[in-house]
Amino acid sequence: RDSCTFQLGALAGIFDRILPEPEVMLRANHSCVGREKQFQSASMLYGKPYHYIDLPNHFVGTTEDYVTxxxxxxxxxxxxxxxxxxxxSRIEEVFAHSNRMRENCLKLNELRKQRILPVDPRTMFxxxxxxxxxxxxSQQLADLTEKIYQEFATLGENAGPEEVCRLFLMLAPFLFPSQPFYxxxxxxxxxxxxxxxxxHIYWRALDPADPFRSLARKCLDMDWVGPLSRRMAAADRLVDAYQAHGVLFTSIWGCRHLIGGVQLVRKHFAQRGIPFLNLDVDLGDERSVDFASIQSRIEEFLEIIRRPL
Structure with missing residues (x-):
């Protein structure tokens, strides 16, 4: 479990020469520790340059300048x-498309505050x-996000039974075919x-007049960059905004960066009186998942949520 299934799969694709050969390797140091090994290995194997952006975990007055x-x-x-x-002109064009996509995604997120859409959850994920x-x-992608929002805006409420449990998902869902489970x-x-x-759309609109600083702010605005308290502050706002009854956290094996603080996350929500369930699972390989055990734990979790005060 030194790396997650996704990184192991990517490494296999690199060493087996399945993935397209890159001209250059680029990455920032947030969200994934294992990817550092992966990119270093790929850079040596392909003989291509490897560029790295350091995003500090602690913010000081010069952090934004440093990343810029x-x-x-x-x-x-x-x-x-x-x-x-x-x-x-090209920067202005790309930033305009990015900002339009951002606005459309914000509208979609606002729509989800108003009602639960009758859409497969894996699609929403x-x-x-x-x-x-x-x-x-791109223009095409900006148009697509606009179309998605317009189509979803015509949908009704996916109300279901009276005792619907509204859950907020932290980290990621199962990424393999799991329709019976959902x-x-x-x-x-x-x-x-x-x-x-x-x-969550966490970043500000991009400013073509100051592109490098604008991109630096987008990197640093990410909830997962910096201390865990930033991530929890964002999670609190989202739990409240979407009126969640509980929090489901998926701890994918090998993901040190994003699951290392799970016990602190559990304690945080316990102090708020919000039910919290952590599932220690492999999100990328269903052969490693005991769905019977997971279903039992979820049933117990939902009983806690529905238990009268």
Missing amino acids: QQIEELFHKLERQFGPKATP FIIPVIAGYLEP DWLEKEMGVRFVFEEQS
């Missing part, structure tokens, strides 16, 4: 390698994390996931 300088230096390194492609975190901003949660247990930690 790193991003600007990286920008010029890439220009020397690939040529001057990022003109001011991934819309914003994938669109906002992994795909390049059907059981929704239809038999009356569970509705009202929001997910990874769907």
Whole structure:
């Protein structure tokens, strides 16, 4: 369990030459400790340069300047390698697409505060994390987020039984086919996931007039960067905003950065009187998951939520 399934899978793809060969390796040092080993190995194997942005865990007056300088230096390194492609007009165009996507995602999140949408929870889990975190901003993607919002705005309420349990999800859901499990949660247990930690739009709009500082702020605005107290403050706001009855935390094996403080997270919600369940699981390989045991624990957890005060 030294690394999670996702990092092990990526390493296998690198060493087996399954993944496309990159021209350069880029990463920041937040959210994943194991990825550092992965990128170093890939850089040596491919013989490609490896660039790294350091995001400090403790913020001081010069932190923003420090990260801004790193991003600007990286920008010029890439220009020397690939040529001057990022003109001011191109930066303004990309930032405009990114900001439009951000606004559409914010509208979708506001819609979810108003009602539980009748959408497969796995769809909701991934819309914003994938669109906002992994795909390049473009006109097509901005149009897509607008269409998603408009279509979801026409949907009614997924009310279900009277005793619906509204859960807030921390970290990530199961990432393999697990439809029977989610059907059981929704239809038999009356569970509705009202929001997910990874769907939170935490960053400010990008400013094309100050692009490097704007990108530095986006990195530093992330709830997972810095002390655990920042993550908990964001979780508190989301639990309250989406009227969650309880918190489900998934501890994926090998993820030191994001699950290392789980006992402090548990204590925090206990002090607030909010039921909390931690599932120690492998989110990427169903062969390692004992669903019978997980279902038993969830049943007990829901009994606590529904227990009369």
